[in-house]
Amino acid sequence: MADILIKVDTRGDREDGDVLFAAQDKHVFMVNAQNICHRKKQLKNSDGLNTKGTVAEDYYTRTHQYKFTRVGNNVERLDLISGVTDVLGDTPKIIDGKSQHIDVQRFITKALKNENHKIFGTKNNELWYGGKIHHDGLNGLWSDIENKTGDLRSDHSSWPFSDRERTGWLALPVLDFNDKEMERITEPLYATNDVGEFTLDDGGARIVKKFRRAKIDWELRLTDLNITKEDILNKEKMIDLRGKTAVDQKLIRIKKPNKGGL
């Protein structure tokens, strides 16, 4: 279930009801999976490399674009999405219009100086993952996690807000939203001129009038959520409404940029 964090006071520059933070379903499940699968939590093998076949590797396999496998002084790059394979080495090669090279030995030597490195495999048979991070493999990843650990996806359906966040703001469950709606909810309110065009600074960048343009009238939801206003405003009391009926994100009001801007 997607989550949002709402401001419930007027301290600072934001307003009561402003959406401070929003996380889609995919973000919630990704973040919880990352916490479970983090390579720091897995034991290294006798070569000091990350062990293959662990949930740490499953995380990369399911969410990263490329798998790199050392082959002598070269590296084989497998696009896990398209299946295309390229072999690269220290001699530059033009691929997709880009000159690319890699000094594999130096790359690995340098990487292994970091105790939190992301190199798997065994010495001289190293492999690692990189490229674009995506969410397409989340279902498969959670199957891997459930099969290999005691963690269940159903127990990790909320954003891991801290105690402070659950006392200082209001964490609300919302129906999931797509990328476009996410952008709408978290976009700042830009200043505009008399004809509704964005006001720009002297360098040509848009001026942010307000950090968030999305607002939710949380006081109208109190009955649905079975809670009092006093409880929510009590900064000593931890409130977490997640697990209750989700709020339709369409109820989040978007402030329109006012003509005349600042």
Place this chain on the structure above:
Amino acid sequence: MATVTKTIGTTGRDYSTIQAWEDDLDDSGIYSASDDAVGECYDDSDFTAGVSINGGGTIGLSSIKLTVDSGSRHDGTSGTGALISIATGQPIISLGTDYTTVEWLEIDGLDGRHDSAVSLVNSLTPGLFANNLLVHNGYTWGAGSGIYVGGYGNIAVVTNCIVYNWVVRKASGGVGGIGSRNAYGTGHFFNCTVHNTTSFDNPATQLANGFNFPDTASTTVKNCIATASEASDFSVTSFSTATVDYNASSDTSAAGANSIDSVVTADQYVSTTIGAEDLHLKAGSDCIDAGTDLGTTPTGVNIDIDGRDRDAEGDTWDISAHEFVADDSGPGVASIILRRRRRI
């Protein structure tokens, strides 16, 4: 006056979101006037939202710093430390309050549209600082950059940052990998590395420059390298007060008597392979020992992308965010170790 440090991450930290930490900068129950506020990120999981750091005004904080715990910092390559990854939206990090620093974060634009990855925009008074950032894979819709300095009279400092695979989409110029449009302000850019700045779909109008300072009043650019930019590696045009020297480019645009033109990109870096970029210098790079010693001013300029203190180590400074040391080189190091390295 105290330094108040709060942790940010998703395994039992003070905050799970950078936004809540920033919103609390105006909480008088946490901060007092003239305090230094520090947010320390952990790489428990990826951060999925950007932040505008503008808080603290009602308290009267002395300074604000968003940094990364020493055990969660990237090593100059992607996926090795605390990461903010966002596909779309406004500047991923925007600094607008005086004496604010952001450092040691990796910022992945996920090939999506942004105004900038990091935006340092303020007015009239100093100063905004971006240090040791790893920024990559996004595109700028309007006037912006991977790291952008703007505003009116702003003083901003960018040191030891790496930007790669940044795309410019704005017609009639755009800005670039690292850039500034700040007609009345000052931008200092030291020991930064920019690689593979390209246009979105029209090289003729979307001028993709590695470093681009079209109209910043007082610009200083030293010890920086740009390579494989679709337009120019360096474009510093309008003002006579610009100080540009000790830089390197893969084209002929690195101005200054001590700059190096026409370096071969593959001879400078460990890897330009897409998905496994490693822009640390490699043995034999033209940039090794070719920079100028900047001492310890501005603060942090001496700390390279690996956390090495060039000043304390007595290094002869390189051009680049990375200070090469011989044992970075793996096998064969003995053959080149004589090149390195102590300032006498």
